[in-house]
């Protein structure tokens with residue numbers, strides 16, 4: 001056991017003696033985290049300054065109030081335009097969407113929710129899906145707010161109730177019993193709106209209406225709290241991947257330079273030598289993770305869901321990649337071939353596993369491929385501990401998969417190493 | 423101490439060893455002499471258990487499994503490739519390998535400084551190996567195998583590509599080891615090296631041992647005649663008489679010079695002298711292992 005430690009210490013000394021190694025192992029993941037943290041910093045925040053054009057064909061009091069609600073929205077930059085002009089601007093990519101308020105938009109309550117003939121049309125740029133989805137949320141919010149304004153005025157609400165009452169009277173497909181039920185309800189509703197005191201009216205109608213809209217919009221954005229939380233697991237994975245490649249190459253280097261042979265002639269077994277490499281890889285990864293973690297905590301003030309689960313996730317991920325290191329080092333007989341094949345494998349794993357682009361932004365047809373990438377499971381486990389609030393049982397899935405991949409790769413690597421020795 | 427019995431090894435289609443057998447006695451220095459690709463390194467790998475033979479057995483110190491820890495501890499192998507960490511210093515290399523061999527404390531310290539002394543690297547022990555010259559690296563490569571003072575040494579071409587100075591230092595070390603009574607197996611394709619340090623030499627070619635014996639016996643058996651080149655005081659008048667006296671068929675005359683081969687150079691000279699033929703100068707080149715190899719294979723050791 002002591003000899004494994006000597007081997008690992010020797011590997012760390014060799015690693016630290018090379019400035020290039022230090023950069024790839026320590027600097028690269030940190031750079032990655034910073035760079036991608038900056039790129040994706042918008043992903044966690046609400047988008048801002050989305051340019052849209054409003055085509056007001058309704059020109060009613062309600063549509064006016066609706067537009068002014070939108071204009072007060074910080075995330076949007078509103079311009080007014082004619083229908084053709086607005087759609088042309090979307091086509092040219094100058095604005096994210098055109099919103100058309102058709103005639104009848106303000107004609108009472110049902111006009112808005114009548115799905116047979118929508119009075120609101122959106123022409124969104126297909127390449128800006130994210131913003132489009134967000135925009136729909138904002139439009140709904142403005143609608144509820146404008147509606148809230150309308151109903152905050154007793155007169156407005158009562159005239160709406162009048163409309164509904166007339167609707168019930170005119171309706172042909174309601175039997176008389178049902179019609180009486182509805183008109184009784186609207187009668188007492190009208191009385192309530194007329195006689196309720198101001199305090200209760202404001203609390204009951206205005207407030208609730210707005211609270212409801214706020215909840216509706218914010219529901220879509222309860223993901224990571226800071227952008228660094230998304231990129232932190234990725235940065236860790238890149239650190240681990242760089243380490244995996246570096247040590248896989250160092251095993252081959254020992255083989256081509258004869259030091260492996262010298263060790264094999266010594267009074268130690270193959271298990272010692274590989275154990276030493278594994279331990280060195282493990283220790284280096286831990287150092288990287290600690291460095292990145294301290295960075296994340298101090299500079300980016302990144303919150304951490306559960307330290308215990310985080311350690312568990314790290315442990316499983318490291319064991320997996322130490323196993324992969326054993327496999328990668330058998331992919332070739334020279335440093336160049338292992339470096340090439342190893343990095344190619346790592347790139348593919350990273351690409352499909354969400355190490356480059358978060359899986360949330362990956363096209364859906366690619367997602368099934370990600371299941372075979374240990375990078376995905378590593379990131380998932382880390383995210384589970386950092387911000388997904390996984391329970392211990394939920395953690396088990398990625399952790400067990402990681403351990404399984406690691407064990408399989410390790411056995412495969414040792415097997416082919418033994419074969420190559422003969 | 424070392425016994426190889428009918429070792430055979432092939433790599434795919436290449437036959438590297440084709441039935442190699444030899445025995446090295448305790449305290450003996452045994453040389454494996456052969457050109458590139460003869461199978462020297464393969465033999466060493468089989469001896470120390472890095473490779474398994476396709477057939478045949480290896481016995482080291484009475485044990486047939488060279489991978490046993492006790493056998494490993496009594497074995498020092500100097501690989502042909504430079505098996506040292508270039509990123510570390512000589513001292514760090516030695517400390518590391520010493521620890522792997524289970525040395526520690528004072529013993530390790532003494533061993534390391536002793537080895538640095540032998541390699542002549544004490545002054546530069548803290549420098550990175552990558553800054554060393556080729557000869558320095560070779561010397562370090564050798565002493566890394568001597569740390570645990572193994573009674574059995576396998577040296578695979580420890581002098582390839584070094585300057586004469588480093589080579590002499592390496593020879594001094596090997597001769598010192600020899601004096602300490604260690605058993606040494608030495609491979610080389612330099613016949614002078616084999617002549618200088620080996621008690622017995624095996625000539626290896628294409629994975630087969632052509633013959634093995636002491637250097638002088640090999641030369642006697644396969645070396646052929648000594649080459650003589652003599653210059654007469656004046657041009658001899660009777661060439662046929664000289665031919666008769668020397669009794670060699672392979673004789674060439676060139677004005678006042680004569681070149682010939684003879685099994686007994688001194689006797690030939692005495693005969694000429696007695697017959698009143700006086701020489702101005704004389705060059706004798708006695709047969710060496712190069713001739714042995716040439717006569718055994720029809721090729722030179724190095725082309």
Ligand SMILES: Nc1ncnc2c1ncn2[C@@H]1O[C@H](COP(=O)(O)OP(=O)(O)OP(=O)(O)O)[C@@H](O)[C@H]1O
Nearest residue numbers: 433436438456457458459460461462463464465611
């Ligand atoms: N790993 C290998 N794979 C395939 N062939 C090999 C391998 N190692 C050696 N050989 C072949 O086996 C034969 C003997 O090689 P070996 O290395 O034992 O020769 P050598 O006597 O040490 O030569 P040199 O003086 O060049 O070191 C050669 O023909 C070589 O090409």
Ligand SMILES: [Mg+2]
Nearest residue numbers: 462463464502
């Ligand atoms: Mg060789």
